[in-house]
Amino acid sequence: MKKSLQMTLKSQSDRYILRGIEMLIAKDRKLKSDFLIYLGEADYRKLYAKEGYSSLFRWLTEKYELSESSALKRIQVSRLALKFPFLYRDIASGKYTLSALGRLAPFVNGANAPILFGGAEKKSVRQVEEFLVTQFPKEDVEDRLRKSVSPLGVDRHQVQFTAGNEFISDLEEARALLSHKLPKGKLAEILGLGLKYLLKELKKPVRKAPSKREMPLAVEAANRILTGSRYIPRGIRRQLDNRDDRRCQEKRPDGSICGETRFLEIDHVQPFALGGANKPENLRLLCWTHNALRAEATFGKWRASKPRMTPE
Ligand SMILES: [Zn+2]
Structure with a gap:
């Protein structure tokens, strides 16, 4: 009977194990790089659409059950590597990790690419985030890197975003006006109520009788239907x-x-x-x-x- 890998390793030297680990890490990097090349081609061919998914993200998370963060990271880096193909080689060689490039991706453009790629070489995710803060306003970095909605439990989510002065003064005004209805004045309650009103407004059927002035338009619309318009x-x-x-x-x-x-x-x-x-x-x-x-x-x-x- 063939011995399992686990059993085989028991009789090998430390050196053998260390070399094995190094070889597997190199293989893993090469696989990640190859995966990005395949993903770029699948993206270009819109294979996700042909398979019945509305986006590459839904295809990866629903069909292949990648985690959301893993799918997002791969999509971001794949699209970045389409513009900067040297990244395939640099990911395979271990110069950049996918996670580090995923952090960098929302910030890179043709002009800043040399500085940003230079600053992220051989860096951990944390170091890349610290580096980004030296290049861009801290708020922008936090805004673009943090997911605005992340699950905390089965029916709880953390929602975060950056807001301007006008939003805060509107919020305070709403909180004051709602103080009887929502005495605790919790942000989630106030925004939740606001969303309910907004949805009601958005779902309202817009159907008003055409006024005399608008009549020609309504007649025109009727004509278009009768004469076969789009x-x-x-x-x-x-x-x-x-x-x-x-x-x-x-x-x-x-x-x-x-x-x-x-x-x-x-x-x-x-x-x-x-x-x-x-x-x-x-x-x-x-x-x-x-x-x-x-x-x-x-x-x-x-x-x-x-x-x-x-x-x-
Ligand atoms: Zn669809």
């Missing part, structure tokens, strides 16, 4: 919101859907430009990524501007 009436939009549960309907190979709730757009199943109708049967909600993927499949061009799809 305009989709609000009633149909609401119908789609309900039917599709305000989620991207792109199908994954396993039959589930993408389900993204942000940056939703209305997609014509049979493209509008190819005679597809503005009827609910021919419409569905897709996230920005999947609407762009559809457009690319039909018209051969990935749209240039893209919303941010990684979490804050």
Whole structure:
């Protein structure tokens, strides 16, 4: 019977073990560097979108179950290395760790790259953070490096951000006006209440009868519907919101859907430009990524501007 690695090592010298550790560390660095090269190519090919995910981040965390921080770090460094390809070599040689580069990534641009990469060589994460504070205002560094929302437990989260004077004076005014309703005046309670009001306002259906002055516009809209324009009436939009549960309907190979709730757009199943109708049967909600993927499949061009799809 073949001896297990664990048993084999028992009979080896210290020197053998040390050399083994060194070899594995070098292998691990090379693997990390290779992974970034693959990830860069997958990103470029939009493989996550083709597999039914709205972002590279969701693909890595949901399909491959990488932790959020690990996925975020790899995406940041992969995108940084696309601009500065010498990083593949420097990660493999151990000049930079992924974590150190992940800290650096939000700050690097073409002008400051030599200084920032120079300052982060062979540095730990903590040392990179200290170095960044010597280069940028402390608040900026804290703002960009700390996650604004981090879980503390099953139903508790820590939320942090930097605010200006106006926010603080608005907060104090709200706290004073709410002193009867919320006597403890806790920040989370005040902001929570504010969000409830905001959501109510945002979800309100905007449907006012057209005034005489606006009539020509309303008539024009009606004409556009009748003559086959791309305009989709609000009633149909609401119908789609309900039917599709305000989620991207792109199908994954396993039959589930993408389900993204942000940056939703209305997609014509049979493209509008190819005679597809503005009827609910021919419409569905897709996230920005999947609407762009559809457009690319039909018209051969990935749209240039893209919303941010990684979490804050
Ligand atoms: Zn989607």
